[in-house]
Every structure is written in C-alpha cells, then in structure tokens.
Amino acid sequence: MIKIFLDSIKLTLVLAIITGLIYPLVITGLANIMFDDKANGSLLYDQNHKVIGSKLIGQVFTSNKYFQGRPSRAGNGYDALLSGGSNLGSTSQKLIEGNNNFDGIKQLAAKYRLVNRIDFTTKIPVEAVTASASGLDPDISYENALFQAPRIASARHLSQNKVTDLIERNVQKRELGFIGEPRINVLILNLDLDKLP
C-alpha cells in the first residue's frame, strides 16, 4: 500500500509538470507566434494607439449617437470582471415584471420603446430585451439594429439610408453558410459610424 502511494506521488508530479506547466506554456508560445493579435484579446485601438476595447467583448453605450447592445446582467452592465446572466427562470416575477432595483422584461421593453420612439403596437425583437448568458454579448441582430437606425440618424444628422447601408455592410453572415446566427458587432458598427464623414 505504501508503494502505491509513493508511486502515486511520483506520477502525479511528473504528469502535473507535463500537462499543467509544459503544455499550457508551449501553447502560449505557439499562439503568440502564430496568432499574436487573437491570443491577446483581439484588441482595438484609437488614433492615439490607446486601447478602446476588444472586438469580442460588448460595451456599455448610453449616448444617443451610438447603437446599444443587448441588456447585460454582468455587474452594472458589461462588467467583464463579473461575467454572467440573470439566472432567472421562465416563471420568475423578477425576470418578467422586475422590481425596484432590477429591470425586468417589462421595464426593458418600455425603455427600448422610449429611447427608440417605437409605439406599443409594434413588436420588438426578443433579443433586444433579454440579457445574454455572459453579459458580454458583443452582437445584436439585424432587426434590432434597424429599430435603432432612426434614432442614430437623427442624433447624427445623417440620412436614414446612410445608416441602414452601414448596418447592411456590417452584417456578419452564418459561418460556412449555415452554422451559427447572422449578427452585427455593436462596437465595430459604432466605430464605423464615427468614421462616417
């Protein structure tokens, strides 16, 4: 029995070094040689070479001249240190009707209608009033972007066609034509908006 434990200790140490140190460090080396940008977070920079975000991680947009992402339950919204979602089930009163310090579907829908001046008879897309699992979802749907287009156009004094064109150009199609969902990256769309003359 003692021999078995001694063997276990030795083998544990050897395998721990191989799989727990050598393997991840070799992958880190290879990844940084082959895909430097992606291994380090797909970061985006402004003109002064300052980081303004990661292509993959959603951000809070409160200003009227920017497209807004989906609701987020990560901290106070898109807090990348507190990734996570509501964890509320389909029959949760808190999820549907909200309470004093929590916006439910009811409040989120009302806010979305108010900000984008949509009347109650128009149906709004479900993804615009539900929070993602990570709370960091970088994307919105095409329908959601179209609903926000008039607000952006008027805040930036642009023609609505110009904004719609930009949306169309930013639609990311399904991978290989059938895998995943078509989507629009909000941060990239907003950066493109800023670049418009």
Add this chain to the structure above:
Amino acid sequence: MTFLGICQIFFFISLILLIAQPLGLYIYNVLEGNNTLFSGILRPSEMLIYRLANIDFCEEMNWLKYTQCVIAFSLVSMLLTYLLLMFQNLLPLNPMHFGLSDAPVYASKMTPDLAFNTAISFTTNTNWQSYAGETTMTYLSQMLALAFHNFVSAATGIAIAIAVIRGFIVNRVGTIGNFWTDLTRITIYILLPICIPIALLLVSQGVIQNLNPYLTFTTLDNHNQTLPFGLVASQEAIKNLGTNGGGFFNANSAHPFENPTPLTNLLEMLSIFIIPAALTYTFGKMVKDTRQGVALLTVMTVIFLIGTLVTYHFEAKGNPNFKPYNINYATSQLGDSGGNMEGKELRFGIANSSLFAVVTTDSSCGAVNCLHDCLTPMGGLITLLNIELGEVVFGGTGSGLYGIIVFAVLSVFIAGLMVGRTPEYLGKKIEKKEVKMAMLFILVAAFSILVFTAIASVINFPKDSFWNSFGSGTNNLNNVGPHGFSELLYAFSSCTGNNGSAFAGLSANTPFYNILLGIAMFLGRFFMIIPVLAMAGSLSKKKLVPASIGTFPTYSYLFVILLISVILIVGALTFFPALCLGPIIEEFLMRQGKLF
C-alpha cells in the same frame, strides 16, 4: 424550430459518427501497446515517465490493486490541488495579486471549504464551480491545480472503462491491466496530441492565450472596462475533450473569450462527444465484435436526438409570459434569434444553445454556452433528466462507457428473467455478484441526489451559523416556487452525476453547500468506480462461454430497444416524483401565466 437549426443538429451528430471509428481504432491501438502514428516520439517519452516515476510497467493488476491505485492517485492529486489553491497567493503567476494585501477590490477569497470543494470537483471530473475564475484563481492555479486534473481525471475515467472491458475479454485470468501504464498512455498518446491542434484552432478564432495582467481602459462611449486575461485556449481544449467542463471564466463557454464564434462552438461540442463516441468502437474492437459497440452507440444517439429535438422545440417556442409586452419571439420570423433568448448568446442562437445544453448534460461535461437556469421548464427538464439517467448517453470520457455497460448488464439480466435462463453478456455469465454491483451503482446515485436535495430543502440554520447564513437552506436560491426546487435538485444531480453544470442561481459558496456537494461528487465518482471495478474483477475470473443458440444477441435491434427502455425506465421511476415537483409543475404554471 428552423430548418437550418435542425440541419446544424444533424450535421453535428454526423461528424461525431464519422470520427468515432478512426479515433476509436487509434485508442484501441494505443491501449494494446501497438505502434501508432506518433509512437516514434511518444514511446521514448512514455518510457522516460516510467523511469522518472520508477514504475513497473509490466505488472498485471487484479481488480483490487487496480482500484487501490485509482484511489491512491486520486487522493494524492486531490491533495496537491488543495495545497496549490490554499497557497496560491504565495506562488508565482499571480499578476493580479489575488490573496495578497494589495489585491484589487473585486478579488474574492480562497477559503478552506472552497478549496476542498474545488479539489474534489476537479479530481472527480465534475468541475462544479463554486467560484468565479476571473476573480478568484491565479494563472498558476488554473493551469497546474485545475487543468492538470482535466487531463488526469479524464484519463482515469478512460482507464477504468478499458479495465472493465478487459474483465469481459480475459479467460479466467483475474487481472485487468496496469493502471499506471493506462493512465500514462491515455494522457500522452490520446489527450495531449488531440488538445494541441484544438487549442491552436481555438486561438485562431479569438480564444485568448496569454499571461498578461488584466487591462483597464476607457471604452468608446467613455465608460471604464477591465478585461481579464489568461491561458484560456489550452484549458478550453482539455476542458471539453476530457468532458470536464470547468470554465476559465464564470460564464464558461458563453464567455466570448472562451467561445467567440459559432465555429469554436462547433469545435467545442465535437470535442465533448468525440472520445465517448469513439470508445464504443474501441469497446467493439476489444471484444472482437464491433457490432456490440455499434449497438451501444445507437442507443446513445437515439436518446441524444430525442433530448435535443425536445429541448430545441421548447426553447424555440419561447416564454409565453413575454406576450403582454408585445415582444416578437417567433422563430418563424426571427429565425434562431427568436424564442427564449434570456441567458443565450446571439451568435449561437436557440439551435446551438439547445444543442450545447443537451450535449453537455448527456456527456458529463458541464460546460455551458447558455444559462441552464434560464431554460424553459421543459428544456430544463431534459438537461436535468440527462444527468439523472446516469450520464450514460455518450457520458463522460470512459465513465459513459462503463456506465452504459452497467445498464447493458442489467438489461441482459432482465431479459434473462423473462426467458428463465442465466443471462450472459459478451460471453460471460452474469450472476449474483455482477447484478448486485450494477444495482449498487444505480442506487448510490439515486440516494445521493434525492436524499441530499431533501436535506437542503428542509434544513434550517441558527443565527451566526458557520455553515450558512441564518434561516432556511433554500434562502440561497435565486428563484422561488418550483423553479427554486429545480435549482436545488439540479445542483445535487449535477454533482452526483459528475457533470458540473448548474442552475447557477444557487449561491453555493458557503461551507454547508461546498461540503455537502463535495460529498455528493465523491460518492458519485468513487462509489461508482468501486462497484464497477469489482464487477470487472469478478468477471475476469470467469470462463468465456461461446455463444449458443439460446444466447440473447446483444447487437440486435431488440437489444437496442431493450437497453433504451431500461435506461429510461430506471431513470423515470427513480426521479419522476422529484421532477414533478420541479420542472413539470413549472411548465403547467407557466402556461397559466403564474409568476413566482
């Protein structure tokens, strides 16, 4: 449901069925000690490991010795993880100074009960996480204390499955292989070589892999954001391939740094299912009748497809409680970005989220790309039931195969009772001892899930209790009503089934839950391994009897149907009352518009 959604589901399972055969053959060759593609480089490393660890690689072990080795190795590696976690603040690769006096405000503490729970969790291949990775774990803890277990706990599971098969194929020998060589070979010939390309593919799509400190900056619209970093891709690869499921970040495979695109999502789902599927072919090859493996794979595929389509159907239908607010969730108009989108990522949509949820609960992986707590009641029911069926539908790496072999033994036993003949499976007579061990395997799981859920549902804590906050144990739930009960039932099912996914609303990081769930994980791993290895030991001493005209063919359609029925009936009989109190009643109440 959409046409494209269904296409994606069938595309996924077709890929699995295509890869299963060649990979299964490769695993067979590795475990038989035959020469394989990488033997030239790997054989010397294997020998070097034996020399370094001073291991006698020629020894043949009986079941008792094999079990002792499994348990000793698990205990030693669990202790290593516990110590690494407790002293992580003093060790290197801690760029954010977790556990030190100058730690950032968001850092959370490593307590002894959390370290205990985490060490058991990763040793038992469960990867239940009472912590949030990005605010608790140092980079060294992630790679050396946790990802190391992702390799060896998966390898241990495969080794046990192979040992059980050897119990069937040896003729009155009494030995079932050598645990040390099985463990070493599986790790360096199978897991490591597959992980390297997967990890690099993941990085090529945007999964991060670095040792940088966290980065704080001002966003485009002038808010502050801090991005966590780490060695994610290397860990992600083995997390899925070893059906471990412990995410680097709190949001697990929903986090864009862990799973940035639909392609990584497909790759991750493939890596979860591929070894369990391939092992059925290895099994067929070892018993010299590949039809036996095909029968098991058929059973798994059928149950998997039923579960996926049911979950997809209900998730696509959405939540009728959204109706009063005039929200469009019809998948006929929005495609797979309609339906029940709460707790789902847009890039995956309803189809890939439902598929991932079923894949991760059928196998004992437990990685999640959507929040299971937010699934519709029926979607949640399927994930819960998948775990409670004993993690045999593909199941964990190895544990799925030995689990379904236990069910196959029960099935031939039941068939034997019907015709009044001593049952046989794969040429071995199934007698009292085997059936006893098979029943023990099933009863331990039922005991752990149901009794512990019952305890947590009724327990009360006094004021200032060390164990939990004041009042009822159910105060830790995030939901009330039937969904709250589902949260508890899911936690104990997940831990006992060594799955590790969660209805994550439960605040489980208290001494009471950490320890009780830790015990559930321990029972769910070792009190399954011991009976199943004892069964293998007893079989290994028996004579091989050639099939006769009265032998029930265990590769026939009749057997496939019988095995599916036994799995479903045992699962349903054991857990139906509990499921009624949770998701089933919730479904009816949801349709009436009742909120809690």
